[in-house]
Amino acid sequence: MEKNSKALRTALLIMDIQPATMAMMGDAAAGLSATLKKAIAAARRNDILVLFVVVGFRKGFPELTAHTSNISFVALRGSGVAGLENPTVDPSVDPQPDDIVITKRRVSAFAGSDLEVILRGHHVDHLVLTGIATSGVVLSTVREAADKDYRLSVLADACADRDPEVHAVLLNKVFPRQAEVLTVDKFVAGLGG
Template sequence: MTDPRPVLLAMDFQHGIVERLGDDAVLAGARKAVEAARAASIPVVWVRVAFRPGYPEVSASSSFAGLVGSAGDAMTMDHPATAIHAALGPREDEPVVVKRRISAFTGSDLAVVLRAARADTLVLAGISTSGVVLSTLRQAADLDYRLVVLSDACADREAEVHRVLLEKVFPRQAEVTTVADWAGTLTTAP
C-alpha cells in the first residue's frame, strides 16, 4: 500500500477554450506544471468538458443551454475543439476525465480516478479561473482535499476576476503559488 499523494488536475486545456482565451502564457505555465509533475512521478489527470451529439445532458434550464445552443457540434465529444490542446497532449498512462458541467467532479468519474490514485492533495491548473478552477476548488474543499492552485497555470477572460480569486478568495481554502515555486518543492523521481 502506497502513501496518499498529490495529483495535478489540468482542466479544460482544450483547443476551443485555449484558442478562445488567446493566452499563450497560461499554456506555457500548464506545460511546465505537467513537466514538473511527470518528473516527480505525480499523476496528471486531464479534464475536459464535452457532450454527446444533440446535447442530451443539457436541459433548457441549464447554464450550458445558451453556450451549447450557439456552439453547433463544437462542444461534442468527438469535435476537435474539445480535444486536449496539442501543445500539452496527455500521455497514454494519464487519464482523461470528461465532465458535463463546470466543476471537474460534476458528471464525471473524477472521484473514482482520484480514489484509485489515493490522492489527498489536488494541484489545480485550468481555464477559466472563475469557472472550472473555482467550481472544482470549492467542491474539492468540501471533500476534504488539500488544495494548491498554480496561479500562472490558470487564466480567465476577466483579469480583475482572476486577480481577486487568486489573491482574496482561493487563499481561504488553498495554497496559491506559481508553477516555479511549486516545482521547486518537488523531488525528481529516480
C-alpha cells in the same frame, strides 16, 4: 513504481485546456501553454498523477435540455462551439496517449464525471489545480474539493480568465482561504527542481 508516498497522494489537474477554451484566451494561450507544460513535466518527473479534465457532451447535447437552468450551458447548446462533442485536450500541452482524460458535464471537475472514483483509486488527497477559467472550473472545483476535504494548491500562473480583475481577486483574496496559491516555479522547486 512507487517512489514517494507524498507524490503518489497528489494529482495535478489540468482543467478545460481544450482547443475552444485556449482560442478564447487569444495571445495569452501560448504563455499559458508553456507554463502548463512546465508543471506537467515536473509532475511526471516526480510520479505525480496528471489528470486532464475536459468539458463535453454527447452528440446532440442531451445533457442540456430545455429544462437546464444553468445560463452558460443553455447558451452552449445552440452555439455551435466546436469540440464540445467528443472533447479533446489542447495539443499545445502535449497530452500523452496513456494520459487519463476525464469528461465532465458541468463547471466543477467533479460534476458529472468519474474524477472522484479515479482519485480514490489512486489514494489521492492533495489536488494541484490549473485551468481555464479561474472564475469557472477552478473556482467551482476549489469549492467542491474543499467540501470533500482534499488538500488544495492552485498554480496561479497556470490559471487564466478573460476577466483579469476577477482572476486577481480569486487568486489573492478568495482561494487563499481554502488553498495554497503558488506559482509553477514554486511548485517545481518544492518537488526538488
